[in-house]
Amino acid sequence: MRPGIKKRMIIYPLIYILLGVFLFFRQRGMIYFPTAAEAHRHAELTLSNEGESIKVIVLHPGQERAIIYFGGNAEAVVYNASDFEQHFPDFTVYLFNYRGYGGSSGQPTEQGVFSDALALYDQIRAQHSSISSIGRSLGSGVAAYLAAERDIHCLVLATPFDSILRVAQRRFPIYPLRLLLLDHYNTISRVRAITAPVLVLMAENDRVIPRKSSLRLVAAFPVGQITAVTIKEAGHNTLSEFPEYYEQVQRFMGKNPPLEALTKGQD
Numbered sequence: 290m291r292p293g294i295k296k297r298m299i300i301y302p303l304i305y306i307l308l309g310v311f312l313f314f315r316q317r318g319m320i321y322f323p324t325a326a327e328a329h330r331h332a333e334l335t336l337s338n339e340g341e342s343i344k345v346i347v348l349h350p351g352q353e354r355a356i357i358y359f360g361g362n363a364e365a366v367v368y369n370a371s372d373f374e375q376h377f378p379d380f381t382v383y384l385f386n387y388r389g390y391g392g393s394s395g396q397p398t399e400q401g402v403f404s405d406a407l408a409l410y411d412q413i414r415a416q417h418s419s420i421s422s423i424g425r426s427l428g429s430g431v432a433a434y435l436a437a438e439r440d441i442h443c444l445v446l447a448t449p450f451d452s453i454l455r456v457a458q459r460r461f462p463i464y465p466l467r468l469l470l471l472d473h474y475n476t477i478s479r480v481r482a483i484t485a486p487v488l489v490l491m492a493e494n495d496r497v498i499p500r501k502s503s504l505r506l507v508a509a510f511p512v513g514q515i516t517a518v519t520i521k522e523a524g525h526n527t528l529s530e531f532p533e534y535y536e537q538v539q540r541f542m543g544k545n546p547p548l549e550a551l552t553k554g555q556d
Contacts, residue, residue, distance in 0.1 A: 305463070312461065312469070317398070320427070320453065320472060322363035326392030329367050334383070338408040341395040345409060346384035348374050354442075354547060355381045355417040357409065357435070359428030361448075361526075365391060369529070376535040377542075381417065385409065385431075399430075399472035406435045414439075419547040421485075423447070423538065426498065426525065430474035437482035443545050444483065445538055447490040448525050450498050451477040451505040459499065480509040488541040489517045490534060497525040516541065 312319075332350055336343040346367055356377060360366040366384040373382045387402050388395035395401060410420060419442035424432025429449035436444045450456050453474040458466045487510055491503050507517045523531050 312464065316469070316471060317396075320362060321387070321389070321397040323387070323389035323397065324363065324365040324391055327365060327367045329370065331367075331370055336405065336409050336412060338405050339401070341388055341401070341405070342393065343388065343405050343409070344386045344392040346370055346386070346391075348382040348384070349378060350381055352379055352381040353418045354379065355383065355413060355420045357383045357385060357406075357420060357422045357432075359385050359387075359406070359422070359424040359431040361426035361428060364425070364428075367391060372529065372535065376539060380421075383409065383413065385428075399474060402431055403434050406431050407438060410435060410439050421445070421542065424449070425528075426450075427453075427474070430476045433476045433479050433483065436485050437479035441483075441485045442547060443488070443542055444485045445488045445490065445541065446476075446506075447528060447534070448492055448495055448498050448503070449476060449489060449506055450474070450502045451509075455505075456498065456502055477506050477509050480506075483510075483514075486541075486545050487515045488537065489515060490528065490537060491517065491519045492523040492525050492528045493519050493521050494523065495525045 326344070329346065332347040334345040334347050336345055348370060358366060358369070358373065360369070366386060370384060373384070385406070386393040388397045388405065390397070414420065420440075421443040422432040422435050422441050423445040424430065425447040429446040430453065432444060432446060433449070435441060453472065454466060454470055457470060489503065489507050491500065507515060518537050520528060520531050520533050528534055
């Protein structure tokens with residue numbers, strides 16, 4: 290065997306192993322990009338769960354209907370507060386800061402975020418006649434989990450994925466990520482447990498979440514349960530800058546009023 294070939298047989302596997310080790314230990318740093326706490330004028334709820342303090346911004350306190358919003362992996366949800374205030378004046382809106390985000394303590398993990406989402410829902414449930422959930426990008430996985438585990442009235446998934454595992458596997462096809470990935474966010478596996486009507490909003494020019502990933506999730510829902518809309522010219526990070534984004538959510542919420550609202554309308 291020639292020396293050059295023998296050398297490559299040693300170097301290439303070593304590079305593969307070293308890169309795999311790097312990806313394994315850096316994976317959560319590639320999924321989560323925590324944002325710093327920002328000063329704001331809004332009310333805030335501090336949720337205590339599993340020894341962590343989770344900061345939740347509260348808009349329009351005291352409304353019968355509520356929305357819980359879960360943002361993207363690098364999103365400072367406080368910057369959406371004015372838009373939610375304007376477009377949803379009849380809802381109490383809870384903007385959720387993941388562990389490590391926006392002044393919340395701890396480090397984000399899938400199980401930790403899921404636990405905090407359930408804890409928030411359970412804490413506020415008695416205060417509202419209905420609770421809907423909106424999740425964007427990474428938050429779509431959290432919102433879908435909450436809808437599978439609790440009674441969610443309406444579910445909105447913006448730029449969603451079928452699972453982070455599948456998205457990551459497409460980017461790193463040479464590694465067995467099913468064995469290496471710690472946080473799977475397997476949204477598609479929760480579809481059967483979700484009973485709420487679902488709106489999916491996709492960006493035409495999404496360069497982060499492959500369109501196939503979103504469409505695979507859409508196809509997993511029964512036809513009568515889901516509405517899927519593509520916002521033209523929008524990108525993954527610019528979706529909410531298009532008026533149609535909030536217009537679609539408002540229309541969707543209006544088409545699915547709580548049972549209490551229907552009963553009142555008949556009086």
